[in-house]
Amino acid sequence: xxxxxxxxxxxxxxxxxxxxxxxxxxxxxxxxxxxxxxxxxxxxxxxxxxxxxxxxxxxxxxxxxxxxxxxxxxxxxxxxxxxxxxxxxxxxxxxxxxxxxxxxxxxxxxxxxxxxxxxxxxxxxxxxxxxxxxxxxxxxxxxxxxxxxxxxxxxxxxxxxxxxxxxxxxxxxxxxxxxxxxxxxxxxxxxxxxxxxxxxxxxxx
Amino acid sequence: xxxxxxxxxxxxxxxxxxxxxxxxxxxxxxxxxxxxxxxxxxxxxxxxxxxxxxxxxxxxxxxxxxxxxxxxxxxxxxxxxxxxxxxxxxxxxxxxxxxxxxxxxxxxxxxxxxxxxxxxxxxxxxxxxxxxxxxxxxxxxxxxxxxxxxxxxxxxxxxxxxxxxxxxxxxxxxxxxxxxxxxxxxxxxxxxxxxxxxxxxxxxxxxxxxxxxxxxxxxxxxxxxxxxxxxxxxxxxxxxxxxxxxxxxxxxxxxxxxxxxxxxxxxxxxxxxxx
Numbered sequence: 001x002x003x004x005x006x007x008x009x010x011x012x013x014x015x016x017x018x019x020x021x022x023x024x025x026x027x028x029x030x031x032x033x034x035x036x037x038x039x040x041x042x043x044x045x046x047x048x049x050x051x052x053x054x055x056x057x058x059x060x061x062x063x064x065x066x067x068x069x070x071x072x073x074x075x076x077x078x079x080x081x082x083x084x085x086x087x088x089x090x091x092x093x094x095x096x097x098x099x100x101x102x103x104x105x106x107x108x109x110x111x112x113x114x115x116x117x118x119x120x121x122x123x124x125x126x127x128x129x130x131x132x133x134x135x136x137x138x139x140x141x142x143x144x145x146x147x148x149x150x151x152x153x154x155x156x157x158x159x160x161x162x163x164x165x166x167x168x169x170x171x172x173x174x175x176x177x178x179x180x181x182x183x184x185x186x187x188x189x190x191x192x193x194x195x196x197x198x199x200x201x202x203x204x205x
Numbered sequence: 206x207x208x209x210x211x212x213x214x215x216x217x218x219x220x221x222x223x224x225x226x227x228x229x230x231x232x233x234x235x236x237x238x239x240x241x242x243x244x245x246x247x248x249x250x251x252x253x254x255x256x257x258x259x260x261x262x263x264x265x266x267x268x269x270x271x272x273x274x275x276x277x278x279x280x281x282x283x284x285x286x287x288x289x290x291x292x293x294x295x296x297x298x299x300x301x302x303x304x305x306x307x308x309x310x311x312x313x314x315x316x317x318x319x320x321x322x323x324x325x326x327x328x329x330x331x332x333x334x335x336x337x338x339x340x341x342x343x344x345x346x347x348x349x350x351x352x353x354x355x356x357x358x359x360x361x362x363x364x365x366x367x368x369x370x371x372x373x374x375x376x377x378x379x380x381x382x383x384x385x386x387x388x389x390x391x392x393x394x395x396x397x398x399x400x401x402x403x404x405x406x407x408x409x410x411x412x413x414x415x416x417x418x419x420x421x422x423x424x425x426x427x428x429x430x431x432x433x434x435x436x437x438x439x440x441x442x443x444x445x446x447x448x449x450x451x452x453x454x455x456x457x458x459x460x461x462x463x464x465x466x467x468x469x470x471x472x473x474x475x476x477x478x479x480x
Contacts, residue, residue, distance in 0.1 A: 006470065011256040012453065024329055029436065038409070040330050040357040043298045046316045047272055047356075049456065050259045050331035069453035076456050081265055092442040095465065100439045107443060111476030120447040127446065158389040 002058045006051045009071040015042045016064060029065045086148050094131055102141055108147050118154035125151060207295065207310050208415060212349040212377040219376050223383040226390050234394050241401060244322055245382035251342050251414045252321035254331035257460045264320045264467035269420040273313040282451045305356050306362040318409035320350060320381055323402030325431055325478050327411050332434055338426035348425055349415040350376040350384050355413050372433050385412050425473050431480040
C-alpha cells in the first residue's frame with residue numbers, strides 16, 4: 001500500500017509513504033528518481049513550495065503515476081494561467097539547438113526508418129525542413145532532405161495494394177455520383193488520389 | 206522577536222567565531238575557509254527552487270508569494286477565510302507552522318529561500334532554481350540567514366523556539382559568508398572548489414534565508430535547470446511528433462515552452478547545469 005501525504009498536482013509531484021519511508025516522486029517517474037526524504041521536507045514543501053496536504057492510498061506505483069498524470073491534466077485544464085498550446089512541440093523544434101537536431105536525425109535514421117515508422121519520420125522531417133535553424137545549416141538541411149526522401153519512399157512502398165472495387169459497394173457509397181458520372185470515372189479518380197496520397201498532415205507549413 | 210534585528214546584533218559574534226576558526230584551524234584549513242567565505246560574499250545569492258507551474262505563475266504575475274499572500278489571494282477568489290485556506294493547505298502541519306511564525310514580528314511577510322553560489326539548489330522542492338539578483342538582499346535590513354531549515358532546526362518538539370540557538374546562528378546579509386563558513390568548516394577542505402555550490406545548498410542541507418518585502422520577477426538574475434531535464438523536453442517533442450506522447454507529458458511540453466517564452470519576454474537567462 002502506498003499512501004500519498006502531500007502533492008503538487010499541477011506539476012505531478014507527490015510525497016508518499018511506503019514501508020515506513022517518506023518518498024518524493026516526480027516526473028518522469030522512474031524508480032531511480034524516487035527520493036527518500038526526511039519528514040521535515042514535507043512540511044517545508046507544503047509551507048513554502050506549493051504542495052498541499054493529501055490523504056489517499058494506492059495499491060501500487062502504476063496507480064500512483066496514473067493518478068498524478070490524470071490530475072496534472074485536470075488541474076492544468078482548469079487553470080486560468082496555463083495554456084495548452086497545440087503548437088508547443090513545433091515551437092520546441094524551432095528552438096532546438098544543433099545538437100538536438102542532430103539527435104533527432106540520428107533517431108529518425110536509427111529508430112524510425114528501421115522500424116518502418118515512415119509516417120512519423122516523414123511528419124517530423126516535413127516540419128524540420130522548413131525551420132530557419134535547419135535551413136541555415138546546409139549539412140543539416142541536406143540530411144533532413146535525404147531522410148525525408150527515404151521516409152516518403154518507404155511510405156509509398158508500404159502502402160497496401162489497391163482494394164478490389166466492388167461495383168455494388170461503390171453505388172452504395174456514393175449513389176448520386178455513380179448516377180451522374182458512372183462508376184468508371186469515380187474509380188479512376190479514387191485511384192489517382194490513392195496513389196498521390198496525403199503524406200503530410202493538413203495544416204503543415 | 207525581531208529576527209532581522211537579532212541578525213544585525215549577532216554580526217560581530219559571527220565574525221569573531223570565523224576569525225577564531227582561521228586562527229585555530231588545521232594546516233590549509235584557514236586558506237580554504239577564507240576562499241569559501243570570499244566566494245559566498247562575492248557571489249552568494251538568494252535562490253528559491255520552483256516547479257514548472259510555480260515558476261510560470263511567478264513569471265506571469267511577477268510576484269513571489271508566501272503562503273499568507275497566496276492564501277489571501279485564494280480566499281479573495283473563493284470567498285473563504287484566509288485562516289481556513291491556510292489550515293486546509295497545511296493540514297497537520299498547521300499548528301507547527303503557526304507556532305513558529307508566532308514567535309516573530311511581521312512573520313506573515315516572510316519569504317523563504319536558500320543561500321546559493323551555483324548549482325540546482327534544493328531540488329526536492331522544485332527542479333528550477335530561481336536566483337535573485339543582489340539587490341534583493343544587499344542594502345536591505347530585512348534579510349536573515351539561518352544555519353539550516355528553520356522549523357526543523359529551531360522549533361522544539363513541544364513547539365517552543367530554541368531562542369538561544371537562533372540568536373547564536375542568525376546572520377545579516379553582510380555576514381552570511383561567516384555563518385556558512387562556520388557551518389561547513391569541517392567539510393570545506395574535503396571538497397574541491399567546484400563542489401562548493403553543492404556543499405552549500407543541496408536537497409538536505411542549505412543555509413535558509415528569510416526575507417521580508419516583495420520579491421519580484423524583475424529581481425531575477427537567472428533561472429537554473431538541469432541540462433538533462435532541458436534535453437528531456439526536446440525528447441518529449443520527438444515522441445510527440447511520433448505520436449507516442451501522453452497527454453500529461455504534452456502538457457509538460459506546453460509548460461516548458463510557456464516558461465521559455467516568459468523568460469525571453471522578461472530577458473531572464475536560463476542557465477543549464479550539468480547534473
